Amino acid sequence: MNSIWFVFKEQLNNLYLIKRLADFQLRISNHNNYLGVAWEIINPAMQIAVYWFVFGLGLRNNATHDGIPFIYWLIVGISMWFFVNQGVLEGTKAIVSKYNQVAKMKFPLSIIPSYIVFSRFYGHLGLLLIVLILCFFGGYHPSMYSLQLLIYVPYALILTTVISILTSTLGVLIRDTQMIMQSLMRIIFFVSSILYEPKNEIVVTVMKLNPIYFLAEGYRAAVLHHQWYFIEHWHLTVYNLILVTVLFIIGAIVHTRYRDHFADFM
Template sequence: MFDIYKEMWDRRKMIHALSLHEIKKEYAGTVLGSIWGLVTPLLRIAVYWFVFSIGNRVAEPVGGAPYTAWLAIGMVAWFLLNDGFKLSQKSFRSKRSIIKNTPFPIAILPAVQIMFSFYTHLILLVVILITLAVALQTVSVYWLQVIYYDFAAVMLLLALGSVTAPLVAISKDFGRFLDTVLIFLFWMTPILWSVENAGRFANVVKLNPFHYIVQGYRDSILYHSGFWEHPLYTLYFWVVVLVLFILGNYLFKRMKPIFLDIM
């Protein structure tokens, strides 16, 4: 039932090495190198802060937390989810030459792209945590809970990548559709706005598993709330991940001969 994930685990050292190679290749030829992985998201956070705090002047504290810190933490979580999903769903199609010309274990490709996103995410996360520790003058043991939410995010991305990568390999249109879905998810996931503002639709918004990760980051760093305090929501998230894992394994095994011929 979980053949492709077993292969990912068995080849975890290979995935680690390839993801580091992807980072080197991504920033090869640039003066700042991998620092661009830090500069770009920080600039995006600054732009959203300026628009909502200075431009619209609607950036009030959220649940007692400063809006700037609340926004930055949500954006850090989103960058991991967005980049990991975007790269993993295109992992087969973007590596056509490797797939067609070498006996490569293609099942690991989504994991390589996700770990590439995760490693760049860790740099940004450390910078944001240090900045918040200085700005808020507080550090909590709950911050360690981010490790759990990072693990949950990687598992969700692996499941989503396994489902979508075979479909995108067959249809470029589906890839474009997913890019549109990501834009929709950015605005519908409470990153720039609080889920409490959704009123009676708040529970519908929470069905989005991305919200579980984003809110988990904020609960850990700002509100000092444990994931065990939301047992039903946590159970729902992991059931969704499990269903996606099963579906991803099934689609890969059924569609592998098809997309190998098409590509």
């Protein structure tokens, strides 16, 4: 219990530091690029175009999904994936790559993956804004249901941060963690409702265990379907709250157990 409270308090007490370091990380990540932070939007846009061409035009012949053009269904559902994927993968190697910079000072180590994740959150907000504008011109106007984004967007940030706290510690202890997470994130992507929604009930049940399913469907409910998804599917909401809590507890315990020995593993 002490470990959980220690990590939680370390995050809470250093929110301003997390933001400042995230701002700096965002600048140094793009300072060698001519287009700079614009790549935070360009790269997802190019991938979305490929997915739409293959899955929308190629496999579906541009058919609608629940009466919604596939392109809108796709961009809303996939908008958070680029953030979660990049956040988890970069958060996993955060302590390994940044530890030497803070090893000789008294630094709250658990915020290293947090600020790396937060540096990617800006790109998500920018992409989401563009998606909302495109949907507006497509006839999907903001409504009171859009307020649900105030639940799903923070949940995406919290989920990604919590996972990164755990995997960044494991990344120090087991160097194969980065490769494992890359493979796992590919599986998570396809075992979700981002690109398709299967009719097989068993497959759908398995997909619902994936928190990305909850996020994708939640975003779509808020922007396209105009449903109170977190209420109508309250069991999924409860499951995801339990999931993120359990991941945080495990991550906090593992982190505090080994943080004093990071130098030995390095």
